[in-house]
Amino acid sequence: MAFEDLTGRFQMALRRLTGKSKLTEKDIDEMMREVRLSLLEADVNYKVVKEFTEDVKKLAYGEKILKGLKPGEQVVKIVNDELTKLMGEEAVELALKHDGLSVILMVGLQGAGKTTTAGKLANLIRKKHNKKPMLIAADVYRPAAIEQLQTVGQQLNIEVYEEGLIEPDTIVKNGLAYAKDKGYDLVIVDTAGRLHIDDSMMDEIKRIEKLAKPDEVLLTVDAMTGQDAVNVADTFNQALHITGCILTKLDGDTRGGAALSIRKITGVPIKFSGTGEKLEDIEVFHPERMASRILGMGDILSLVEKATEEIDEDEALSMMEKMMTGKFNYNDLLKQMKMIKRMGKFSGIMKMMPGMKNLGNMDKIDDKQLEYIEAIVGSMTEEERKKPELVNRSSSRRNRIANGSGRSYSEINKLVQMLEKQQTMMRRMQGMNPSSLESMAKGNFEPKQSRSERRNKMKKKGGFRF
């Protein structure tokens, strides 16, 4: 809901800017107002938003933008670049020992998902780093927390050390000795959820940190956390040596602005994200993907970026509009194909539009094909190009076009079908009911390849410029 409104609003603002050839300070201000609301609705901390929008404004007001030929895109780019910079550009790895026992301490508020994540993480590291993990159940407060960890352990076939409801310090101490004894090389300590302002509970976790000497202290944070995320992360970080964050429940429809706030205020990197209820549903966190999610616009930014590199943005936008309204004729088809040739595969562009990556499997176009299509369209009358239904209806027209272009009748039919296919697809997108659009929009939240990954992949395939 909020997501839809926002995406729409944001895209409108983008549109207003990208369609212009010159940019006034008023435009930038207007744009930044949308950026600001967008970030606030994503739960980015108020102060962070304030600073961020002011920084971007300054950058956009500066010479860089006024001298540029297409300032609109530069603002978009600045917003995105700065956001990505804030998030951190690359995934940060766990710092585990190569030999000997590595210890990870899980901390956080109640209900953030520490116990589940402890299991998921043990499983992931076992696979990825080839470690032999053990879990310690040190949450002696929440009823049945130990059973919960034991069940998780059983499901993963990972041993859980527990001593029932005694002092957690003692459990951790004995647990670590036990792990060493048994030749485990990774221990993950699950601790009770605690409020960052509960002094006695914070003292307890400090004691545990001191005696366990963990290699990693991971703060588990619910991705749905609002403005308070900063308080929580900051207080935990002051009490303990937090080495990383885990953002849980990221499979929900939250935009996860907390990630940005935590990163900016504490400097602590987000290392993993929880992406589902199954015990495999954990991923290494990719900060650069998070930027666009927080903005709530899919990869539309990269679309803008890419389009500006290769084609005139007015042309692209009017094309986009035509596609969206389903009024798509042979002139447009030809123009589109030329554009696509310059930009790379059509499917690639479609995939980058929010929520539309599933519709991206369009036919590939090679150079020869484009030539043929040009010839065919060239043999149509002006009227036929504008009104494709004329060609659809009359076989004599198709015959004439075939003769004129020197292409076969079946090729003409193929082109007719291709146009129709595109028209229906666009109409389908247009006429989608809100709920399926919503689900599409949500599909957009599935993790994507990062831009750099995508770039590399494309490079290998060759032929497409990015």
Place this chain on the structure above:
Amino acid sequence: MGLFKKLFTSKEKRKKAEKYKIGMMKTRNNSLSSLKDLLRNSKKIDEELYGQLEEIFIMADVGVDTVVEFIEELRVEVEKENITDPKELENMIVDKMFELYLKGEVINTNIRYNEGDLTVILFVGVNGTGKTTTIGKLAHKIKSEGKSVMMAAGDTFRAGAINQLKVFGERVGCEVVAKEAGSDPSSVIFDAIKKAKEDKIDVLLIDTAGRLQNKKNLMNELGKVNRIIERETGSNVYETYLVIDATTGQNGLSQAKIFSEVANITGVVLTKLDGTAKGGIVLAIRNKLNIPISFVGLGEKITDLEYFDIEDYIYGLFSDFFE
């Protein structure tokens, strides 16, 4: 005399409100929430002041739209009334906060007991908000009010959830109907309603697994649960509480909206209000979706659950006003 002062002149009232304050005090000490200071130190009502007011509300996680509207209305009223002294904003803000929540209605958030028959209360919400703990607390509360209580362990998914509820059952001294982990929640609920009716229990509290609102299948499962309850109790009037964590930000609105689509949410339980988060999103939930807040969780003890009181809540948010 300010509206607040009037409200809290009664000693009894104040004592109750103190509990909210203790929970929220830690936040109030931040310079951000110091509304009183802000109004006192401002010389005139200008854009800067509006900006700072906006900040206070946003920092409390009140919905962005709601805040923008709120400030806009305030602006209009200031102009209309020709107010120039920031201190005069005090009452206006508090008034408008009440208006925002009450919307000119009298809100009764008491549990609607099915007198002389079984009353069913269903708990739903996303993962980790505190549904199971809240059930324990509410069971204690209802029991201490002299009614008999039973619990149904409808969260058959999360490891340890059934045992957690059983522990609460022991503490409170009430029966917990449960099946083994992984069984169909509807069948647990079916059994529980049957048992509760046989035993002439007054109130049945039903736990469900946490589910993120964008998971279609899990949401559909709730629809099934509702049908079972309606069929077995022969009534579609029962309480369904959406449990929301006070640390939740703007997503709370999405939770309330989508859960309302599959269940008739009759109230919100705002948990973990003893932290530094203020749970302001519930104001947006009431404002946009008309769902009132029924209870608040204020700590880890079994007694730390209170009926929601808007006066106390606003007192907790802005008690600087009358100290």
